[in-house]
Amino acid sequence: MKKFIGLLSSMCFFSQISLAHPDADQVRKSFTAAGVYSLQKEKSSQESPDLVALGRHLFFEKQLSGNKNISCATCHHPRFGTGDALPVSLGTGGTDIGPNRQKNSGHLIPRNAPPAFNLGFNSFHTTMWDGRIAKDAKTGALKTPDANLNGINPEAKEIAQQLTTVAAAQAMFPVTSAHEMRGDAGENEIADASTNLEAWKNLVIRLLGKNNGTVGGITKYKKMFQQAYPEVKNLDQINYGHVARAVAAYENFAFLADNSNFDKFLLGNDQALTSAQLRGAKLFVGKAQCITCHSGPHLTDFQFHSLGAPQLGLGKGQENGEPQGEDRGLALLTGKAGDNYKFKTPTLRNVALTGPWTHSGSVQTLEDVILLHAQPVLFCETYRKNPKNFFYTEFYENFVSTIDADTDRFASRMNSVSPELNQLGLSQSEVQDLVLFLKSLTDKKFLSRAKAPTGDEL
Ligand code: HEC
Ligand code: HEC
Incomplete structure (x- = not known):
């Protein structure tokens, strides 16, 4: 009898849940079918506390930039969702962070700073x-802008073998970018190097000095590198791969975001999403077709x-001699016309914290991002006629003058739009539900791990 009552009450319990969310199970199945799972189901890279501590110092370290005036955190600050809250970043030479950052005599970076969440996962x-x-998730082979690091048997093996996650491989390159961190030739010994390998070497000398740390270098780092890499007996054996690996150890530890309400929903808790969020989730995998591109964990x-x-x-194109205001995205790498204006589908985890959005940060609300997807041509035409209407924060009006107004380029951009995206016909309340769903992807716990080197909250 007791058993029977137990069974009965648990049946009622479940039927209550299914009354509240009749579609929950079907929606969850659609996500699963598209390879979406809670990140709690996958193991993220984990390094020793000493390596994470070293990385924390390096991530905020301006000495890593040629002119000692900018760090990774300047453009990827935890307080701004591991970005900079700017449409496009302001590089070396600028001052302050986030919306207060001033360009001064510094440089406008061609693209929006993407977030650095969940880079420790193999996926x-x-x-x-x-x-x-x-x-490569299977072979571990790297693909980077420097051939010395690439493939399964790279030329610069000592460096490449330290690059254990994609975050580490990535952390090799901001310091070799003139406008992000390196500075211009004539300004410093990193910028004056003739190859990346030489620039990386000069940076390690700046941090650790020469002759096993007996000549030059920074005392704090000599100690911290020894602790983080106990197997390295002589500081002269430290290369920039060790630096990048430490930076990544911090990013992968601090910027983990695997416990959003959406994760809880995926793990079976129907109540983790509100009814509106569940409606948004249903649209995401159904009518709005978001899942076509925003799939996987x-x-x-x-x-x-x-x-x-x-x-x-400015557009990335001008680095390759194309006119200012042009960024043909993937085509700049592949040279294929079919790749014009294509950009990597961004992760949506913590997306509510990472605005403004898109590769050039030109879209300032999540509602507008969805309208851009739903009716790209209409949205872009309206935007073009009156860009100021799309800049909701006074501060961003500094960037209005940099919007590309060229008619031919506008036409090519519109011709390139992915056929999946035309005319979704979403109502205003459907757009709202999608926005609310996107907010269920937020996990702010990273803020308690992403402390400054001083140990202070950020
Ligand atoms: C001046 C601003 C700036 C600085 C400084 C900077 N970044 Fe970035 N970062 C960017 C921009 C802009 C991009 C995107 C560039 C592109 O895709 O062409 C980017 C891309 C990235 C990405 C790729 C994220 C993804 O999912 O695609 C990571 C990770 C990253 N940066 C980490 C770092 C680290 C680590 C440092 C310090 C060693 C650093 N950044 C320094 C602006 C900056
Ligand atoms: C055809 C593939 C595709 C589909 C379908 C798609 N997206 Fe996207 N999404 C992208 C690409 C590519 C970008 C980046 C484009 C750029 O920066 O120029 C993007 C950007 C975004 C962004 C901005 C993220 C950031 O960090 O800047 C959000 C939010 C977003 N999509 C949500 C959605 C939603 C919601 C749907 C369904 C209504 C959807 N997407 C459908 C490919 C797609």
Whole structure:
């Protein structure tokens, strides 16, 4: 009898849940079918506390930049969702952080700073808006802009073998980018190096000095590298791969986001999403077709598509002699016309914290991001006619003048839009439900791990 009552009450319990969320199970199944699982089901890379501590110092270390005036944290600050809250970043030479950052005599970076969440998972294998830095999930082979590090038997083996996650591979390159961290030739010994290998070597000398740390270097780092890499007996054996690995150890530890309400929902808790969020989730896997591209545990297929998003800033093209305001995305790497304006599908985890959005940060609310997806051409035409209407924060008006107004380029961008994206016909309340669903992907616990080197909360 007792057993029977127990069974009865548990049946009632479940039927109550299913009354509240009749679609929950079906929606969960649709996510599972698209390879979406809670990140709690996968193990993230974990390094020793000493390595994480070293990385924490390096992530906030301005000495890593040629002119000693900018750190990784300047553009990937935990307080701004591991980004900088700017449409496009302001590089070496600027001052302050986040929306207060001033360009001064410094440089406008061509693209929006993407977030650095969950890079310690093997399943997060491809980074940068054009995917140019990747680590093969199976073979571990790297693909980077420096051939010395690439493939399964790389030339610069001592460096490459330290690059145990894609975050480590990525951390090799901000310091070799003139406008992000390196500075211009004539300004410092990192910028004056003739190859990346030489620049990396000069940076290690700056941190650790020469002759096993007896000549030059920074005392704090000599000690911290010895603790973090106890197997290295002589500091001269430390290379920039060890630096990058430590930076990544901090990022992978601190910027983990695997406990959102969405994760709880995926793990079976129907109540983790509100009714509106569940409606949004249903749209995401159904009518709105978001899941076509935002699939897998990070809600990205790591593939490349064009939304025709409004272009703002200098554009990446000008580095390759193309006109200012042009960024043809993946095509700049592959040279294929079919890749024009394609960018990597971004992860949506913690997306509510990482605005402004898109590769050029031209879209300032999640509602607008969804409208851009739902009716790309209409959205972009409206935006083009009156960009100021899309800049809701006074501060961003500094960037309005950098919006690309060229008519031919606008037409090519519109021609490139992925056919999956046309005319979704979403109502206003459906857009709202999708926005609320995107907010269920937030996990702010990273803030308690992402402390400053002083141990202070950020
Ligand atoms: C001046 C601002 C700036 C600085 C400084 C900077 N970054 Fe970035 N970061 C960016 C921008 C912009 C991109 C995207 C560039 C692109 O895709 O072409 C980026 C991309 C990334 C990504 C790729 C994320 C993804 O999922 O695609 C990671 C990770 C990252 N940076 C980490 C770092 C680290 C670590 C440092 C310090 C060694 C650093 N960044 C320094 C602006 C900056
Ligand atoms: C055809 C593939 C595709 C589909 C379908 C798609 N997206 Fe995207 N999404 C992308 C790409 C690619 C970008 C980045 C484009 C750029 O930066 O120019 C993006 C950007 C975003 C962003 C901004 C993220 C950031 O960090 O800047 C959000 C939010 C987003 N998508 C949500 C959605 C939602 C919600 C849906 C369904 C209504 C959806 N996407 C459907 C490919 C797609």
